[in-house]
Amino acid sequence: MTKQEFEKQLISWRHELHRFPEAAFEEKRTSAFIAEELRKMGITVTTGIGKTGVVGTLKCGDGDRCIAIRSDMDSLKIDEKSTHDHVSEHPGRMHACGHDGHITTLLGAALLISQAKDFNGTVHFIFQPAEEPGTGASAMIADGLFDRFRIDEIYGLHNAPFLPAGRVRTRPGGLAASEDDFTINITGKGGHASSPHEGVDPFACFAEMYMAFQTIVSRNARPAHPVVISCTEIETDGAHNAIPTHVTVKGDTRCYFPEDQELVETRMRKIAESVCEMNGAKCEFEYTHEFRPVVNDAVCVDRLVNAAAAIVGKDNVEADGEQWTVSEDFAMYLDHVPGCFFLLGSGRYEGDKSLHDNTFDYNDDVLVTGAEIWHELVKQRLQ
Ligand SMILES: [Zn+2]
Ligand SMILES: [Zn+2]
Numbered sequence: 158m159t160k161q162e163f164e165k166q167l168i169s170w171r172h173e174l175h176r177f178p179e180a181a182f183e184e185k186r187t188s189a190f191i192a193e194e195l196r197k198m199g200i201t202v203t204t205g206i207g208k209t210g211v212v213g214t215l216k217c218g219d220g221d222r223c224i225a226i227r228s229d230m231d232s233l234k235i236d237e238k239s240t241h242d243h244v245s246e247h248p249g250r251m252h253a254c255g256h257d258g259h260i261t262t263l264l265g266a267a268l269l270i271s272q273a274k275d276f277n278g279t280v281h282f283i284f285q286p287a288e289e290p291g292t293g294a295s296a297m298i299a300d301g302l303f304d305r306f307r308i309d310e311i312y313g314l315h316n317a318p319f320l321p322a323g324r325v326r327t328r329p330g331g332l333a334a335s336e337d338d339f340t341i342n343i344t345g346k347g348g349h350a351s352s353p354h355e356g357v358d359p360f361a362c363f364a365e366m367y368m369a370f371q372t373i374v375s376r377n378a379r380p381a382h383p384v385v386i387s388c389t390e391i392e393t394d395g396a397h398n399a400i401p402t403h404v405t406v407k408g409d410t411r412c413y414f415p416e417d418q419e420l421v422e423t424r425m426r427k428i429a430e431s432v433c434e435m436n437g438a439k440c441e442f443e444y445t446h447e448f449r450p451v452v453n454d455a456v457c458v459d460r461l462v463n464a465a466a467a468i469v470g471k472d473n474v475e476a477d478g479e480q481w482t483v484s485e486d487f488a489m490y491l492d493h494v495p496g497c498f499f500l501l502g503s504g505r506y507e508g509d510k511s512l513h514d515n516t517f518d519y520n521d522d523v524l525v526t527g528a529e530i531w532h533e534l535v536k537q538r539l540q
Contacts, residue, residue: 158272160525167265167524170194172243174257175518178232178250181287182296184209187230187260191284194264198271200282203305207296211284212306213267217539218277224538225281225306225494226531227313227487228263229256229288238515254512255316255503258519258527260284262314265528270535278539281306291336291448294489303493310457311496312534313487314527318509320502322523325465325530326478327499329455331413334385336448336484337422340407341366341429342441347395347402357437359404363391365432367406373424378417383480385411386421413450413480448484454495461497464534468526483512501527 158166179187188211192202195213203212209230237244237251245251252258267282283302287293302308320326345357370386378384388408395401410421422444433440462476478500487498503509503520510517 163265163268164525166268167261167528168521170264171257171261171519171521171524174260175243175252176246178245178247178252178257180234180250181231181290181293182208184230184286188284188286191230191260191264195267195282198267200267200271206302206305207286207293207298207300209286210293210297210300212302213282214279214306215267215271215282216279217274220276220278220539222539223279223281223307223309224535225283225308225311226263226266226534227283227285227311227490228259229285229293230260231256231287231289231293233289233513235513235515239518241518251515252519253514253517254289255517255519256288258316258503258524259314261524262527263531265524266531266535269528269532273532276535276539279307280535280539281308288486291484291486294486298489298493308494310454310538311490311494312457312461312531313496313498314501315485315498316503316519316523317481317500318504318511318517318520320500321504322502322520323469323526324473324475324502325469325499326475326502327453327458327461327497328477328480329453329458331450331480332453332498333451333481333483333485333488334411334413334448335415335418335446335450337410337418338407338445338447339410339425340405340443343404343406343433344439345400345402345404345436347400350398350400353400356400358400359438360393360395360401362433362436362438363404363406365436366429369428369432370425373421373428377420377424378412382412382414382417384417384421385482386425411482411484415450415452418446418450448486449488449492451485451488451498452491453497454491457495457497460538461499461534464537465499465530467533468529501530
């Protein structure tokens, strides 16, 4: 297969996947498509892991080391507004995050690796459901991923339209952020807007805690550790001329170190409860962990950087790049085995459409690049 034929194959897979997007845990057609293509390559396929997850396993030689490469496969639940010839045929579903491109890249890698057979050991190609809600990786792990397959190290990528096409960015430590959600219910005593002295104003409590939360960022977190705390929603039962009794505040927080997740939760709770107590209001504080931060292993980062540099050139690889503020459930695998997640630049021009835009379309120009990086990594790691 020439390079042109290979690229043509990848583009045809990607457009087919783009036409039939499926959201979290609905990926039946997608996983059947993947399983069929893997089988054609002579790869052993295990389906139904974590509901719709697929694992392809390829052994070569007598080496006992095993590495895994992971792609997500779910779409978003949005209506596509594009006009190209491979627009979504599933209403309310769209590959707006480029997971169609990630699947294709990993299938392309599987094709290259299965044809070349230039490694000694085992490669597991993991196709994971439900990355968007952050529950797919844990579903596969709960279904015995690490018991059923020996995995010594794991790698994954996400396309990055905000980086020039072909650029690779990763970093040791926290690359993608955690996401935790909070809800604070403040109960005061409402009444006539003209007579605040007769009640307990929950708005005054919220105003105090709103500013105090930012001192967690500036006074409690280490200056070298980025933390974001955003209050994003507020509901009250007040009126133009009535002080409310109830104020509910919602929002989310992001950080890059698991210990900062604990710090933010503890400090926010203390601030919310103390401010309410000080003002004579009641406070209910709820905090849930949605995504853990993606914490890369420094040794695996070096390995990925070496493989990527062989394909895109040293100057195109940021080995200690800026953090990515988005969350990724690849983090769950890194609780079990060391690994590295990286961003593959896919921007066609400065200010290219962002992920989750309803006209987003994966940049086909980086499909081969991604597949070649995975192939090179396998070659280098399993000699
Ligand atoms: Zn997304
Ligand atoms: Zn995504």
